[in-house]
Amino acid sequence: xxxxxxxxxxxxxxxxxxxxxxxxxxxxxxxxxxxxxxxxxxxxxxxxxxxxxxxxxxxxxxxxxxxxxxxxxxxxxxxxxxxxxxxxxxxxxxxxxxxxxxxxxxxxxxxxxxxxxxxxxxxxxxxxxxxxxxxxxxxxxxxxxxxxxxxxxxx
Numbered sequence: 001x002x003x004x005x006x007x008x009x010x011x012x013x014x015x016x017x018x019x020x021x022x023x024x025x026x027x028x029x030x031x032x033x034x035x036x037x038x039x040x041x042x043x044x045x046x047x048x049x050x051x052x053x054x055x056x057x058x059x060x061x062x063x064x065x066x067x068x069x070x071x072x073x074x075x076x077x078x079x080x081x082x083x084x085x086x087x088x089x090x091x092x093x094x095x096x097x098x099x100x101x102x103x104x105x106x107x108x109x110x111x112x113x114x115x116x117x118x119x120x121x122x123x124x125x126x127x128x129x130x131x132x133x134x135x136x137x138x139x140x141x142x143x144x145x146x147x148x149x150x151x152x153x154x155x
Contacts, residue, residue: 030054031147045147048140051125103155114155121146 083097
């Protein structure tokens with residue numbers, strides 16, 4: 001990548017981060033948990049949780065016949081268009097671009113830990129699927145620890 005283009009991409013990404021609200025991004029990961037025999041859905045991980053990826057709707061167009069897009073969705077669409085426009089430079093799709101922007105606010109150590117968790121969580125999720133009943137509880141505790149840390153760091 002050309003140094004000037006990399007600098008431009010970093011500046012644009014940085015300006016997007018500065019303009020972002022101080023609240024954390026809403027999670028698109030939902031955990032399906034069983035508590036006291038009932039099923040509960042939460043953005044916080046729990047022991048033995050089933051991980052669900054959700055994609056929020058982008059308006060209620062079909063019911064009204066008019067395109068109605070709120071300011072939050074308009075911002076999201078602009079960010080996606082920016083990420084798609086910079087993709088030849090950054091090599092990142094819109095979701096990767098969003099994660100990179102969010103992680104730029106973290107310390108170098110937290111960024112490194114997030115990258116480690118990006119690898120560790122899928123590995124332990126795979127272990128959970130293959131785990132024998134005797135070792136399932138231990139694997140689920142490890143997975144809960146990793147997911148909780150991921151959320152604490154705001155990876």
